[in-house]
Amino acid sequence: MQKALAARVDGLGFSTRVQNVLDGMRIQTLAELVCLSDVDLLRSPNLGRKSLSEIHQVLNSQGLSLGMKLEVPSSAEVQEIDPAKALNQVICKSIAGRVEFLVQASRDGCTSADIHLGRMYLEGAGVATDFRKARVYFVRAARKGNLLGYWNLAVIYRVGYGVRRSEAKVLRLLSALRRHGLAENRSAGL
Numbered sequence: 001m002q003k004a005l006a007a008r009v010d011g012l013g014f015s016t017r018v019q020n021v022l023d024g025m026r027i028q029t030l031a032e033l034v035c036l037s038d039v040d041l042l043r044s045p046n047l048g049r050k051s052l053s054e055i056h057q058v059l060n061s062q063g064l065s066l067g068m069k070l071e072v073p074s075s076a077e078v079q080e081i082d083p084a085k086a087l088n089q090v091i092c093k094s095i096a097g098r099v100e101f102l103v104q105a106s107r108d109g110c111t112s113a114d115i116h117l118g119r120m121y122l123e124g125a126g127v128a129t130d131f132r133k134a135r136v137y138f139v140r141a142a143r144k145g146n147l148l149g150y151w152n153l154a155v156i157y158r159v160g161y162g163v164r165r166s167e168a169k170v171l172r173l174l175s176a177l178r179r180h181g182l183a184e185n186r187s188a189g190l
Contacts, residue, residue, distance in 0.1 A: 131162025
């Protein structure tokens with residue numbers, strides 16, 4: 001069973017839509033997938049009941065299901081853990097402890113907090129991936145004149161994170177980015 005759980009999800013024959021959603025959620029192995037519930041997956045944009053059914057079929061063919069509680073590895077297995085992945089988990093837990101602070105800083109008008117929260121929700125770092133919340137924080141930052149807000153919104157619309165891809169919106173956002181960047185340079189005397 002451990003061997004099945006270590007299998008990568010990109011080689012299991014998922015449809016392009018499902019694979020894109022799993023990639024967006026940064027799910028790489030079956031172990032990461034089976035820990036999620038139906039509700040967790042349905043929260044993700046672009047994943048509906050049909051895609052969820054496809055995930056259930058693939059997992060059933062492997063003798064697995066969603067919502068599984070995985071065993072704690074033995075001390076011999078712990079030595080096989082990838083140190084980079086373990087460090088990533090520590091960082092995510094550390095970041096998760098700072099969410100309340102960043103939310104309060106965002107409410108107080110700090111655009112850097114908006115950018116950090118947006119990136120956290122976009123990447124699922126320390127919080128559950130939520131493209132809508134990421135977009136909201138980037139919009140707040142952009143409205144306050146933060147250039148990274150415009151840039152991250154352009155990325156969202158170029159890639160299609162939780163929205164329809166739109167080159168027209170990308171161009172408008174990049175144009176606004178240039179306008180605000182030029183205005184800042186002029187005011188700084190550059």
